[in-house]
Amino acid sequence: MTVVTTERLILRDWTADPADLERIYDIYSNAEVTRWLNAPGLPMTDPAQAAERLRFWRDRHADDDGRYGTWAIEVRDTGQVAGTALLKPLPGRDEARRTSDIEVGWHLHPDARGRGYATEAGRALVAREFAAGTPEIYAVVSPANEPSMAVCRRLGMAHVGRRTDWYGGEELETFVLPAPTD
Numbered sequence: 001m002t003v004v005t006t007e008r009l010i011l012r013d014w015t016a017d018p019a020d021l022e023r024i025y026d027i028y029s030n031a032e033v034t035r036w037l038n039a040p041g042l043p044m045t046d047p048a049q050a051a052e053r054l055r056f057w058r059d060r061h062a063d064d065d066g067r068y069g070t071w072a073i074e075v076r077d078t079g080q081v082a083g084t085a086l087l088k089p090l091p092g093r094d095e096a097r098r099t100s101d102i103e104v105g106w107h108l109h110p111d112a113r114g115r116g117y118a119t120e121a122g123r124a125l126v127a128r129e130f131a132a133g134t135p136e137i138y139a140v141v142s143p144a145n146e147p148s149m150a151v152c153r154r155l156g157m158a159h160v161g162r163r164t165d166w167y168g169g170e171e172l173e174t175f176v177l178p179a180p181t182d
Helices: 018-028 049-060 117-131 146-154
Strands: 002-005 009-013 069-075 081-091 098-108 136-141 158-163 172-178
Touching: 002 117, 009 117, 018 049, 018 081, 018 098, 049 069, 069 117, 081 117, 098 117, 117 136, 117 146, 136 146, 146 158, 146 172
Parallel strands: 098 136
Antiparallel strands: 002 009, 009 069, 069 081, 081 098, 136 172, 158 172
């Protein structure tokens, strides 16, 4: 299912298609990607883990009616999946519990970086979520992940320092963007 389209991108559900599973594995087995992600099971070491990750994403968003998710970022001109975009309630210090704080994020394969895809995908998801009435959106970034912090700044997000409110208390650089006022 397509979630949103932009001039260059299609944000869509990841599928169990072999090409999608191969790309999930390619992204999440890559040390350049996973060094910034403090998530169980990463980096992947077996291609079968891609199907497990897809099930995890589907289970996490099963009750979200498509509003929140973890989606493939597909380049319209080539059909290549550049990475993952996400929009979801942030997990609290107890990671099993969701907060009311909404996170936008992205994980791009190194072969897709430097083309503005993360910014374009993030901008589309932020606009979609603000249209749904969310008052502010967060991005949380591992310290020293300068490329992701640059995307946050390009999205107009304000850096509010390091916080430990989410992801089990992990210290993360925190950015926030308030909904536009008309």
